[in-house]
Amino acid sequence: MSxxxxxLESYPKSLGGVDREKLxxxxxxxxxCAQACTACADACLSEDTAxxxxxxxxxxxDCADQCDTTGRVLSRHTGYDANMTRAILEACAQSxxxxxxxxxxxxxxxxxxxxxxxxxxxxEMVCRELIASL
Amino acid sequence: MSxxxxxLESYPKSLGGVDREKLxxxxxxxxxCAQACTACADACLSEDTAxxxxxxxxxxxDCADQCDTTGRVLSRHTGYDANMTRAILEACAQSxxxxxxxxxxxxxxxxxxxxxxxxxxxxEMVCRELIASL
Amino acid sequence: MSxxxxxLESYPKSLGGVDREKLxxxxxxxxxCAQACTACADACLSEDTAxxxxxxxxxxxDCADQCDTTGRVLSRHTGYDANMTRAILEACAQSxxxxxxxxxxxxxxxxxxxxxxxxxxxxEMVCRELIASL
Amino acid sequence: MSxxxxxLESYPKSLGGVDREKLxxxxxxxxxCAQACTACADACLSEDTAxxxxxxxxxxxDCADQCDTTGRVLSRHTGYDANMTRAILEACAQSxxxxxxxxxxxxxxxxxxxxxxxxxxxxEMVCRELIASL
Numbered sequence: 001m002s003x004x005x006x007x008l009e010s011y012p013k014s015l016g017g018v019d020r021e022k023l024x025x026x027x028x029x030x031x032x033c034a035q036a037c038t039a040c041a042d043a044c045l046s047e048d049t050a051x052x053x054x055x056x057x058x059x060x061x062d063c064a065d066q067c068d069t070t071g072r073v074l075s076r077h078t079g080y081d082a083n084m085t086r087a088i089l090e091a092c093a094q095s096x097x098x099x100x101x102x103x104x105x106x107x108x109x110x111x112x113x114x115x116x117x118x119x120x121x122x123x124e125m126v127c128r129e130l131i132a133s134l
Numbered sequence: 135m136s137x138x139x140x141x142l143e144s145y146p147k148s149l150g151g152v153d154r155e156k157l158x159x160x161x162x163x164x165x166x167c168a169q170a171c172t173a174c175a176d177a178c179l180s181e182d183t184a185x186x187x188x189x190x191x192x193x194x195x196d197c198a199d200q201c202d203t204t205g206r207v208l209s210r211h212t213g214y215d216a217n218m219t220r221a222i223l224e225a226c227a228q229s230x231x232x233x234x235x236x237x238x239x240x241x242x243x244x245x246x247x248x249x250x251x252x253x254x255x256x257x258e259m260v261c262r263e264l265i266a267s268l
Numbered sequence: 269m270s271x272x273x274x275x276l277e278s279y280p281k282s283l284g285g286v287d288r289e290k291l292x293x294x295x296x297x298x299x300x301c302a303q304a305c306t307a308c309a310d311a312c313l314s315e316d317t318a319x320x321x322x323x324x325x326x327x328x329x330d331c332a333d334q335c336d337t338t339g340r341v342l343s344r345h346t347g348y349d350a351n352m353t354r355a356i357l358e359a360c361a362q363s364x365x366x367x368x369x370x371x372x373x374x375x376x377x378x379x380x381x382x383x384x385x386x387x388x389x390x391x392e393m394v395c396r397e398l399i400a401s402l
Numbered sequence: 403m404s405x406x407x408x409x410l411e412s413y414p415k416s417l418g419g420v421d422r423e424k425l426x427x428x429x430x431x432x433x434x435c436a437q438a439c440t441a442c443a444d445a446c447l448s449e450d451t452a453x454x455x456x457x458x459x460x461x462x463x464d465c466a467d468q469c470d471t472t473g474r475v476l477s478r479h480t481g482y483d484a485n486m487t488r489a490i491l492e493a494c495a496q497s498x499x500x501x502x503x504x505x506x507x508x509x510x511x512x513x514x515x516x517x518x519x520x521x522x523x524x525x526e527m528v529c530r531e532l533i534a535s536l
Contacts, residue, residue, distance in 0.1 A: 004303050007311070011314070012378070032272075036272075036275055039275035046456060054447045058444065059218075061206075065202075065206050078191075079188055084232045088196075090225065098218045137437065138437050141437070141517055143513075144514040145441070145444075146512070146514070165436075168433075173477040173478070176326065176477065180322060180414055185317070210440070210441070249408045249409055326478050326481040330486060336471070337468050341467065347461060355492055356496075356497065358492070366486045
């Protein structure tokens with residue numbers, strides 16, 4: 001059982017009607033994607049073709065920041081606000097889609113973009129599944 | 135001229151058709167609100183009635199995180215993505231509204247909630263003005 | 269192979285003389301600890317005894333922020349600066365120690381503090397191992 | 403009176419023996435520097451010479467993250483831990499020094515690097531003054 005799951009299991013109050021497995025998957029995906037995007041921005045920067053990857057670096061940085069915030073918000077259960085959570089999940093799904101699309105353009109050439117595009121695609125999907133279940 | 139404004143003026147490429155003054159106001163408001171919410175969460179925590187302020191602390195923490203991300207995203211102009219920017223601004227406006235509403239409930243009793251509610255209200259407003267201008 | 273490890277393997281330039289396995293362990297521990305501390309702060313907040321856990325909440329929030337920053341810095345390899353990396357790792361080890369010590373005080377009573385204390389202790393240890401190997 | 407100062411004044415408990423003016427200056431400098439570094443990383447990225455500025459972008463990103471964390475930690479006063487605060491301030495001063503030194507190399511050529519170098523130098527200085535006063 002991952003630490004995120006142990007923390008979820010040890011929350012002392014009710015989690016309301018949330019789908020616990022979808023929530024856990026989304027927390028994990030957000031932290032994983034935040035890390036992948038941070039690393040991909042840096043890997044792009046180290047390529048000799050960095051100037052041509054400027055948009056990819058920027059989208060990676062935005063996506064890392066939004067996934068970080070979303071992972072934090074989903075790790076909190078006290079005083080849940082459905083409208084705020086939904087808007088933040090929408091922003092995260094949109095950021096992940098933008099970053100997956102951008103990284104996919106370079107996925108054949110750069111392994112870091114291929115791995116990152118997959119992490120973004122997974123994160124977008126679990127965000128949308130969580131939104132649908134709210 | 136603030137540092138944020140100097141950085142905006144020194145961006146070497148075109149900023150596109152963005153309303154420069156609305157953008158600057160929104161960057162400043164996001165950083166200001168992120169700080170206020172972080173401090174208000176801590177001030178609530180130090181009140182003897184902290185248990186009754188749990189929802190306020192949590193909303194403050196979420197709002198601080200989303201404002202932080204939004205301030206970062208707005209500070210970047212390279213490879214602008216309108217859909218992502220819009221979704222992130224919507225999430226920020228929604229977070230600021232939730233936090234302003236929550237802090238307003240305690241504004242008469244706690245000065246830190248009064249100051250924070252005003253910072254959130256201002257940030258929500260400039261986010262919405264920027265969205266409208268995109 | 270975790271996503272963090274895949275990203276490390278796909279970095280296109282040399283990682284210098286760094287111990288790759290210690291680096292990977294430290295990146296993983298930082299993200300894991302950041303999540304655990306964010307969740308533990310929220311769980312403490314939901315306890316009826318929240319006012320008595322104010323110091324624990326605060327230390328959790330600081331540790332989450334510092335681990336987040338450290339995880340990001342370690343995910344970057346371009347233009348490595350040994351002095352900065354060392355100082356940031358020291359701050360992270362110190363934050364994890366403070367948070368582990370504080371959570372340990374409540375570990376028998378609260379499962380979330382027990383899980384979080386262990387995550388902090390692990391993260392402190394791998395930070396110190398990475399510092400020693402630099 | 404800035405919002406950060408109003409938040410400081412409205413903290414309901416004692417701030418201990420901290421130098422209130424040095425603390426306020428340091429909070430403001432951390433948020434200002436975090437924004438400047440985020441914007442400078444992006445401005446460097448948009449230069450046609452981006453590949454040659456890779457180290458500058460990376461140092462900017464690290465410094466933005468550490469200043470962000472330090473600004474948050476300094477905005478909290480509940481359950482103050484001197485050792486952790488000191489280590490985080492040291493990491494921040496070191497990050498600001500590294501970023502100021504790097505940006506200074508390009509300050510004559512790029513206005514964004516000149517403005518950012520000054521913000522980093524100021525932030526380093528007030529961090530060191532706050533450390534000395536603890």
